[in-house]
Amino acid sequence: MKKIVLFASGNGSNVENIIRYFKNNSNVSVIGVFSNNQHAKVLERAKNHNIYSESFTKSELTDGTVFQKIKKLNPDLIVLAGFLLKFPETIIHEFTNKVINIHPALLxxxxxxxxxxxxxxxxxxENKxxxxxxxxxxxNENYDEGKFIFQEKVNIENCSSIEEIASKVQELEHDHFPKTIEKLLIPNP
Known part of the structure; x- marks a missing residue:
């Protein structure tokens, strides 16, 4: 059984989508959700699915407290799904090529x-x-500069608001993020 830990800062629609995707999967399990925002809806979403969740402070992220908790859980993959803080190098180095992020643009x-x-x-x-x-x-150590795993495009020529763009991007996220996670954890032979 492959284990996933998720990090998010806000609403958590991607987190809930990932939890639902793997809910009845015998090969992959979401074992924890962490947030740097104690009022984030993502924590409620995790609890509704009986997934362990907790919030932490920025200093707990940087002083090693969160690192120790992650080490005890020993995940196969750490997934940043709308997590807004810079991820600590100690965790990145301990879990080399096991920390992934989704970005809402074509890096x-x-x-x-x-x-x-x-x-x-x-x-x-604004850039049309x-x-x-x-x-x-x-x-990696720099925002949005790690090796690409997957990209998908969507046409936005007819979009006139950020809400319309966000909706199209979120559709891509919900469709492709769980599938990409699954491919990383259980590659085809």
Whole structure:
């Protein structure tokens, strides 16, 4: 059984989608959800699925407290699904090529510090892009610069608001993120 730990900062629609995808999978199990926001809806979503969840402070992320908790859980994959803080190098190095992130744009465009959620969609709208998409990538020491695992594009020529762009991107996320996780954990022979 492969084990996944999820990190999120807010609503957690991707987290819940991943939990549902693997709910009846005998090969993969979501064993924990962590959030840096004690009021994040993602914690409630995890509890509704009887998944262990907890919040932590920024200092607990950087002082090794969260690292020790993750080590005890010993996940096969750590998935950042809407997690807004920079992930600690200690965890990245301990779990080499086992920490992944999803970004709501076609990296390397619209990546880096401060480029998340509606900030990304606003920049894409302002630049009159004809397409956007998602990038699933490994996490390294720099924001959004890890090796790409998967990208998918979507046409946004008819979109006139960030909400329309966000909706199309979220559809891609929900469709491709769990499938990509599964391929990483259980590669085809």
């Amino acid at each position: 390397p465009k619209y990546g880096g510090k401060g480029m998340y959620g509606n900030h990304v969609h606003q920049a894409i709208l 892009e004809k397409e956007t998409g998602i990038t699933i990538h490994y996490v």
